Amino acid sequence: MYGLAVAGVATVRALIRHGVDVVVADDDVTDQRRAIAAELGVDLLERPVGAELDALVRSCTLVSPAPGVPETHPVVTAAQRLDVELVSEIELAYRWEQDRAGGPRPMLAITGTDGKTTTTLLAVEMLRAAGLRSIDAGNTETPLVEAIELDLDALVVEATSFRLAWTPSFRAEAAAWLNLAPDHLNWHRSMATYEAAKAQIFANQRSTDAAIGFADDEIVMRQLRRAPGRQLTFGLTGAEYRVADGMLRGPSGDIAAVEAMRRSLPHDITNALAASALVLEAGLGDVSAIAQAVASFTGPAHRLEYVGTWNDVAWYNDSKATTPHAASAAISSFEHIVLIAGGYDKGVDLAPMAAELDRVDAVIALGATASAVARAFDGVARIDTVDGLAEAVSLAQGLARPGITVLLSPGCASFDQYQGFEHRGNHFRTLVTDAHATDDGPVATTSEEQQ
Numbered sequence: 001m002y003g004l005a006v007a008g009v010a011t012v013r014a015l016i017r018h019g020v021d022v023v024v025a026d027d028d029v030t031d032q033r034r035a036i037a038a039e040l041g042v043d044l045l046e047r048p049v050g051a052e053l054d055a056l057v058r059s060c061t062l063v064s065p066a067p068g069v070p071e072t073h074p075v076v077t078a079a080q081r082l083d084v085e086l087v088s089e090i091e092l093a094y095r096w097e098q099d100r101a102g103g104p105r106p107m108l109a110i111t112g113t114d115g116k117t118t119t120t121l122l123a124v125e126m127l128r129a130a131g132l133r134s135i136d137a138g139n140t141e142t143p144l145v146e147a148i149e150l151d152l153d154a155l156v157v158e159a160t161s162f163r164l165a166w167t168p169s170f171r172a173e174a175a176a177w178l179n180l181a182p183d184h185l186n187w188h189r190s191m192a193t194y195e196a197a198k199a200q201i202f203a204n205q206r207s208t209d210a211a212i213g214f215a216d217d218e219i220v221m222r223q224l225r226r227a228p229g230r231q232l233t234f235g236l237t238g239a240e241y242r243v244a245d246g247m248l249r250g251p252s253g254d255i256a257a258v259e260a261m262r263r264s265l266p267h268d269i270t271n272a273l274a275a276s277a278l279v280l281e282a283g284l285g286d287v288s289a290i291a292q293a294v295a296s297f298t299g300p301a302h303r304l305e306y307v308g309t310w311n312d313v314a315w316y317n318d319s320k321a322t323t324p325h326a327a328s329a330a331i332s333s334f335e336h337i338v339l340i341a342g343g344y345d346k347g348v349d350l351a352p353m354a355a356e357l358d359r360v361d362a363v364i365a366l367g368a369t370a371s372a373v374a375r376a377f378d379g380v381a382r383i384d385t386v387d388g389l390a391e392a393v394s395l396a397q398g399l400a401r402p403g404i405t406v407l408l409s410p411g412c413a414s415f416d417q418y419q420g421f422e423h424r425g426n427h428f429r430t431l432v433t434d435a436h437a438t439d440d441g442p443v444a445t446t447s448e449e450q451q
Contacts, residue, residue, distance in 0.1 A: 107172045179220060221233075262296070341363065
């Protein structure tokens with residue numbers, strides 16, 4: 001095992017449970033990680049290199065890199081050069097699940113640059129509405145190696161490219177690919193290897209499985225046409241799963257009314273269509289369960305999360321928008337915006353964020369990518385650069401006139417200043433509510449008004 005953070009620890013515990021002899025290495029051996037290794041009873045090596053790394057890899061039957069270990073890392077290149085199998089956390093879990101007493105349980109999987117978490121959670125809600133015990137696993141608080149130990153009827157896997165890259169056999173009975181846009185180019189060698197990793201979502205499917213792709217994404221559609229499973233599409237129009245006459249509609253007819261959804265922005269609708277296709281095509285639920293789920297689903301925190309309205313200015317926390325593609329989707333949801341954007345530099349072109357400049361009245365740029373954000377939004381009437389979120393919220397409060405939306409949609413990861421997008425989003429929410437503490441409470445706003 002290479003890497004002993006959250007997913008790495010879960011994987012080591014699972015390997016030990018399955019009787020595998022484990023040795024662990026990490027680039028950053030802290031006292032906490034030494035203590036964890038001692039608790040687990042495994043050796044922990046710090047940043048082996050050269051002949052030492054080759055000897056370590058050669059002594060192993062497989063190498064499992066933690067999700068944070070990029071494909072350019074020496075342990076990956078050593079395993080490839082020495083022909084030692086590379087396997088991810090979800091690959092190991094899948095193999096063990098196949099040997100489960102009583103047989104493997106149904107598995108659904110979702111990948112894409114953006115929208116994975118929302119679609120995964122919605123699919124789980126649909127399964128639960130159908131009376132099945134399920135959980136969101138993989139790139140969540142519950143790695144798949146832990147989820148397979150739980151008393152569940154079906155598993156829904158949020159599958160990042162990091163986890164899909166090393167999956168020679170991982171398979172889901174129904175798999176959805178939501179979109180592909182430049183991201184994680186500090187992890188992948190190129191867009192080509194990023195796309196290839198995502199394509200593993202379909203690669204090992206059987207002819208009876210469902211491969212589901214977004215009809216409006218050319219790259220997804222190109223890969224869908226190569227999928228060995230039953231090929232199905234979703235999209236607002238022109239797809240098997242689509243919107244027609246105000247209804248979410250599939251090949252067998254109407255599924256649920258769009259107006260029944262708690263929020264129905266375009267990406268909310270396509271996420272609901274993808275989740276509906278997963279559940280229906282896997283035969284795990286019917287339209288009544290799906291209708292119940294989409295009517296009650298509120299979405300994850302930090303994804304266009306409504307914070308409140310004060311003085312006719314609405315504030316939204318979209319900290320989970322860690323890519324330009326995700327930020328662009330958020331920006332397209334509002335007419336007049338004071339945008340707070342910027343963060344950790346993943347080596348991605350930020351220009352796609354600025355596809356609809358006419359919606360943006362002002363930009364407040366921050367973080368390591370502040371100058372790149374400012375360049376991307378050149379042409380907006382006002383652009384300010386600040387050091388951090390506290391200054392950004394204070395400035396936005398002064399800039400926003402009645403009818404404006406203040407939107408935190410960074411388009412970048414958070415690791416330059418925060419532990420993760422949740423940390424950033426929580427800080428933003430606190431700053432906003434504290435900034436308005438002397439005002440009357442936030443105005444209660446209906447879901448229709450929030451749209």
